Amino acid sequence: MPADAKTLEEEGVIITPTLLVARGKVRWDHIRKILTSGQYPTRLIDENLADLNGALAAVNRGESALQLLCLQYGVSEVSFYMTALRNYAATLLQKKLSSVKVKSYQAKERLDDGSLLSVKLIIRKDGRLQIDFSGSAAVHAGNLNATNAIVQSVILYVLRLWVNQPIAMNEGLMEPVDIKLPVGLLNPDFSGKTLPAVVGGNTEVSQRLTDTLLKALSLVACSQGTMNNFLFGNQRFGFYETICGGTGAGPGFNGTDAIHSHMTNTRITDPEILELRYPVRLERFEIRKNSGGEGRWQGGNGVVREISFKEKVEVNILSQHRVEKPYGLIGGAAGNRVNKD
Numbered sequence: 001m002p003a004d005a006k007t008l009e010e011e012g013v014i015i016t017p018t019l020l021v022a023r024g025k026v027r028w029d030h031i032r033k034i035l036t037s038g039q040y041p042t043r044l045i046d047e048n049l050a051d052l053n054g055a056l057a058a059v060n061r062g063e064s065a066l067q068l069l070c071l072q073y074g075v076s077e078v079s080f081y082m083t084a085l086r087n088y089a090a091t092l093l094q095k096k097l098s099s100v101k102v103k104s105y106q107a108k109e110r111l112d113d114g115s116l117l118s119v120k121l122i123i124r125k126d127g128r129l130q131i132d133f134s135g136s137a138a139v140h141a142g143n144l145n146a147t148n149a150i151v152q153s154v155i156l157y158v159l160r161l162w163v164n165q166p167i168a169m170n171e172g173l174m175e176p177v178d179i180k181l182p183v184g185l186l187n188p189d190f191s192g193k194t195l196p197a198v199v200g201g202n203t204e205v206s207q208r209l210t211d212t213l214l215k216a217l218s219l220v221a222c223s224q225g226t227m228n229n230f231l232f233g234n235q236r237f238g239f240y241e242t243i244c245g246g247t248g249a250g251p252g253f254n255g256t257d258a259i260h261s262h263m264t265n266t267r268i269t270d271p272e273i274l275e276l277r278y279p280v281r282l283e284r285f286e287i288r289k290n291s292g293g294e295g296r297w298q299g300g301n302g303v304v305r306e307i308s309f310k311e312k313v314e315v316n317i318l319s320q321h322r323v324e325k326p327y328g329l330i331g332g333a334a335g336n337r338v339n340k341d
Contacts, residue, residue: 016195020052044238089172092163097123097176107216108135109208112323115140115185117205117212131155132180133187139196145188146201146209151181154206154263158213161220203227203242204320206263214248215327221248221299222326222335223261229318232280234311239278242266246292246300249332255300257287279310291341295332302336 015034020027028049035042035049042048070078106120118135139145152174159173167173181187185205188196204226211222224245231240242264247255260266271282284306292299309315325334325341 020056026056043233043235047238085168085170086172086175089167089170090175092165092167093129093159093173094127094176096163097127097129105216105218107212109212109215109327110324111137111144111205111208112320113142113144115144117186117209119209119212119216121213121216128176128178130178130180133184134180134182136182137185139183139188139194140185140201143197143200144185144205145196145198146186146205147198148181148187150198150202150206151179151186151209154209154213155179157262158210158217158219161214162217200318203229203263204318208320210262211248211327215329218329220250221255221293221295221329221332223247223255223300224302224321224335225326226320226338227264227318228338230305230315231317232309232313232315234313237278241268243303243305244268245302246335248326248329248335249293249295249297249299250329252297254298255292257292257301258303259300279313281308281310282306283308288336291336293326293328293333293335295328297332299326299328299332299335302338 018027018030018034020031031052032045032049036045066078100123103123104121106118108119109117111117115137116135117137118133120132120134122130122132124130133151155177156169156171156173159177160167160169163173183189185201186209188198190196207223207225207227211225214220215222224247226245228243228245229240230243231238233239242260244258244260244264246257247259247261249255260268271285274280274282282305284304286304288302288304291302319338321335322338325337328334
């Protein structure tokens with residue numbers, strides 16, 4: 001760990017990577033100390049630990065299920081079919097690469113602050129797919145930095161859509177793929193004096209990068225392109241949700257209104273639960289009519305979500321497409337921006 005990282009961790013500005021479980025034992029006391037000390041201690045330690053415990057339970061559940069599978073069918077059998085799934089995914093992508101006439105694709109999109117996302121996909125003569133992100137923005141001064149894992153997740157998702165065949169998501173899709181990912185917003189350097197923030201890279205840049213790749217392949221027009229991260233709370237409680245929107249239209253189909261899409265993996269809280277547990281009132285939650293892009297195939301509409309607070313809270317929102325419009329495709333009009341059009 002760089003010396004500067006140690007200093008920043010001691011000051012409570014960042015949390016450097018640390019083990020939750022070591023030698024089979026959960027380090028709850030250590031994690032509690034990290035979260036409750038420093039310049040910016042947590043206000044809700046029990047909720048934080050519950051979230052981590054939930055993640056740990058999911059990992060343990062997966063381990064138990066895999067062990068049971070091996071006991072039922074044998075390690076060799078399980079390994080054989082896992083390898084077969086990877087090979088099947090790789091074969092499907094290779095067939096797709098060999099079947100398309102166009103061998104080069106590219107697209108550019110800009111974040112609301114002007115930071116560039118650039119991608120070029122080239123099917124080489126050896127049949128492999130090269131995905132090149134050269135030209136994308138430098139390391140972001142704020143929190144809109146992604147990581148290798150985020151970029152790879154986006155690529156996996158988009159390639160699966162491009163192949164458009166029933167397939168279990170697995171890294172076999174990446175076997176015929178070479179990625180060129182220079183140091184920058186999509187691949188920050190964590191070994192130097194600066195330690196880039198990545199929270200917005202995970203939620204916002206993942207969405208924007210997905211639409212950039214879909215644009216390059218002309219698969220579908222731009223969707224809401226944001227997770228609309230909405231946070232509010234005070235010393236007593238904290239609440240976080242992502243807000244749905246419209247999806248882009250494509251050849252032969254309209255977009256969908258008011259739905260979580262692409263890299264979002266959550267469902268919104270029911271109004272009854274929201275108002276029961278928190279000091280809020282949900283005044284409106286409705287489709288934002290005529291906000292999807294016009295065209296032969298209509299883009300999906302976004303939503304209007306209006307909340308009143310019954311006590312004093314701090315409110316934050318992290319989102320995109322407040323400056324840049326969600327692009328239309330093949331002559332279709334762009335969708336509306338958030339609170340702009």
